[in-house]
Amino acid sequence: xxxxxxxxxxxxxxxxxxxxxxxxxxxxxxxxxxxxxxxxxxxxxxxxxxxxxxxxxxxxxxxxxxxxxxxxxxxxxxxxxxxxxxxxxxxxxxxxxxxxxxxxxxxxxxxxxxxxxxxxxxxxxxxxxxxxxxxxxxxxxxxxxxxxxxxxxxxxxxxxxxxxxxxxxxxxxxxxxxxxxxxxxxxxxxxxxxxxxxxxxxxxxxxxxxxxxxxxxxxxxxxxxxxxxxxxxxxxxxxxxxxxxxxxxxxxxxxxxxxxxxxxxxxxxxxxxxxxxxxxxxxxxxxxxxxxxxxxxxxxxxxxxxxxxxxxx
Amino acid sequence: xxxxxxxxxxxxxxxxxxxxxxxxxxxxxxxxxxxxxxxxxxxxxxxxxxxxxxxxxxxxxxxxxxxxxxxxxxxxxxxxxxxxxxxxxxxxxxxxxxxxxxxxxxxxxxxxxxxxxxxxxxxxxxxxxxxxxxxxxxxxxxxxxxxxxxxxxxxxxxxxxxxxxxxxxxxxxxxxxxxxxxxxxxxxxxxxxxxxxxxxxxxxxxxxxxxxxxxxxxxxxxxxxxxxxxxxxxxxxxxxxxxxxxxxxxxxxxxxxxxx
Numbered sequence: 001x002x003x004x005x006x007x008x009x010x011x012x013x014x015x016x017x018x019x020x021x022x023x024x025x026x027x028x029x030x031x032x033x034x035x036x037x038x039x040x041x042x043x044x045x046x047x048x049x050x051x052x053x054x055x056x057x058x059x060x061x062x063x064x065x066x067x068x069x070x071x072x073x074x075x076x077x078x079x080x081x082x083x084x085x086x087x088x089x090x091x092x093x094x095x096x097x098x099x100x101x102x103x104x105x106x107x108x109x110x111x112x113x114x115x116x117x118x119x120x121x122x123x124x125x126x127x128x129x130x131x132x133x134x135x136x137x138x139x140x141x142x143x144x145x146x147x148x149x150x151x152x153x154x155x156x157x158x159x160x161x162x163x164x165x166x167x168x169x170x171x172x173x174x175x176x177x178x179x180x181x182x183x184x185x186x187x188x189x190x191x192x193x194x195x196x197x198x199x200x201x202x203x204x205x206x207x208x209x210x211x212x213x214x215x216x217x218x219x220x221x222x223x224x225x226x227x228x229x230x231x232x233x234x235x236x237x238x239x240x241x242x243x244x245x246x247x248x249x250x251x252x253x254x255x256x257x258x259x260x261x262x263x264x265x266x267x268x269x270x271x272x273x274x275x276x277x278x279x280x281x282x283x284x285x286x287x288x289x290x291x292x293x294x295x296x297x298x299x300x301x302x303x304x305x306x307x308x309x310x311x312x313x
Numbered sequence: 314x315x316x317x318x319x320x321x322x323x324x325x326x327x328x329x330x331x332x333x334x335x336x337x338x339x340x341x342x343x344x345x346x347x348x349x350x351x352x353x354x355x356x357x358x359x360x361x362x363x364x365x366x367x368x369x370x371x372x373x374x375x376x377x378x379x380x381x382x383x384x385x386x387x388x389x390x391x392x393x394x395x396x397x398x399x400x401x402x403x404x405x406x407x408x409x410x411x412x413x414x415x416x417x418x419x420x421x422x423x424x425x426x427x428x429x430x431x432x433x434x435x436x437x438x439x440x441x442x443x444x445x446x447x448x449x450x451x452x453x454x455x456x457x458x459x460x461x462x463x464x465x466x467x468x469x470x471x472x473x474x475x476x477x478x479x480x481x482x483x484x485x486x487x488x489x490x491x492x493x494x495x496x497x498x499x500x501x502x503x504x505x506x507x508x509x510x511x512x513x514x515x516x517x518x519x520x521x522x523x524x525x526x527x528x529x530x531x532x533x534x535x536x537x538x539x540x541x542x543x544x545x546x547x548x549x550x551x552x553x554x555x556x557x558x559x560x561x562x563x564x565x566x567x568x569x570x571x572x573x
């Protein structure tokens with residue numbers, strides 16, 4: 001028995017660990033360091049209809065236990081992703097989750113329609129939570145009706161299940177989660193980065209050229225756990241959890257909060273081998289905690305009344 | 314090949330005001346082949362500071378399995394690094410990026426190496442390697458003031474070396490470009506690393522007639538080319554999305570490849 005395998009809509013994963021979108025490019029750089037076949041899945045960098053340069057530099061700034069980024073959805077555009085990046089990824093036996101973004105509903109719909117037909121794309125991640133672009137991104141993720149409408153339109157054209165990536169920059173994340181569930185989402189991924197800023201003491205100006213950026217890394221882990229804890233009790237959608245995961249212990253903690261799989265983001269920048277390390281360490285940590293199968297862990301932090309978590313029939 | 318290794322500190326010396334020379338030992342040295350590459354340094358084990366620091370390699374000693382990093386103590390990360398003592402361990406990822414192309418200049422030809430401040434270190438290994446292949450090297454090194462000057466003697470071993478300081482407290486007063494003009498330095502190929510205004514001045518003045526290779530710097534996260542933090546534009550066309558990643562396409566570029 002594979003103690004690590006998990007099943008989510010559209011995704012049969014050999015283990016629940018995947019690199020998060022924007023932290024792994026399209027996999028090429030990391031493929032030189034280790035065999036990508038060990039990964040549960042790969043979430044590729046946000047793709048938009050047209051190629052984008054993104055924001056001016058500096059685009060990153062360090063914070064205690066975290067970092068701010070304001071890349072601004074730089075990507076080679078839908079055509080190139082379809083013709084070069086996705087075919088290249090076909091050499092690996094790993095399902096791809098395509099993160100899609102845009103400035104308008106039509107943009108999202110177009111990317112979803114096309115990219116969901118790629119052979120190795122098993123699910124979409126609807127990016128309605130990027131805090132670093134002027135139009136689109138987070139604008140779709142903070143108003144429940146808007147998020148619901150976009151989810152519905154993307155679902156109509158997508159050939160694969162749609163996961164909606166939620167923003168933590170909202171007053172009530174449960175409300176947004178419920179809205180996208182009503183819109184037909186197949187799952188949720190959460191959380192995207194928290195909007196933040198750093199100011200240079202010499203110049204008295206923001207460090208990032210974009211002024212604000214998205215905070216990620218261990219610093220946001222407690223926020224992510226709290227939000228997954230709340231959302232997982234209020235929707236019937238599986239959650240791919242993320243936000244500061246660095247170790248196998250962190251993975252278990254996210255499962256306990258209510259996640260059914262996890263994504264690792266910022267940690268890839270500090271230790272490029274972190275994903276295979278976490279995957280290798282998981283069984284040992286599970287032994288220590290008396291866990292048989294990883295899926296048993298989902299929602300344990302709140303399951304005290306025998307109520308089944310999403311994955312238990 | 315890029316490897317991650319815990320290296321051991323051999324020595325640590327303050328060689329100019331807030332400028333430190335750190336010699337490390339490790340098998341990673343076997344992978345270091347090009348001058349101008351860098352390593353990504355994790356200065357402490359915990360999550361604060363979280364990110365690695367990209368530092369250029371100033372010297373590679375394969376026989377002793379040692380390499381040298383020269384860095385400026387500037388923020389919290391480099392202050393922690395400056396506290397490392399012989400025998401301490403440092404987490405190194407590398408070597409990263411593409412270095413200076415030694416084949417751009419032949420034996421018997423002359424290379425002009427121009428460094429500014431903390432951009433000087435990678436030119437040391439470059440000069441050593443150019444000399445080894447029979448290329449004549451001339452160095453023009455710019456610093457803020459006398460107390461910031463380092464490695465003058467080390468560079469002199471390889472060839473003519475001119476020092477310029479902003480305040481004239483040592484060497485010649487003025488910019489590196491002033492020294493090149495005043496001395497009428499002739500060369501076949503120019504290699505440089507330092508602040509962008511200096512690189513821009515060199516590109517503008519010599520770019521049309523000479524081969525120029527520039528090493529760029531930017532705030533980085535992954536250092537591998539995955540995060541898109543350290544990009545620079547390559548086209549002036551409005552709306553163009555063309556770019557290079559400084560960490561993985563560079564940090565060394567031929568001057569016409571990039572916009573400064």
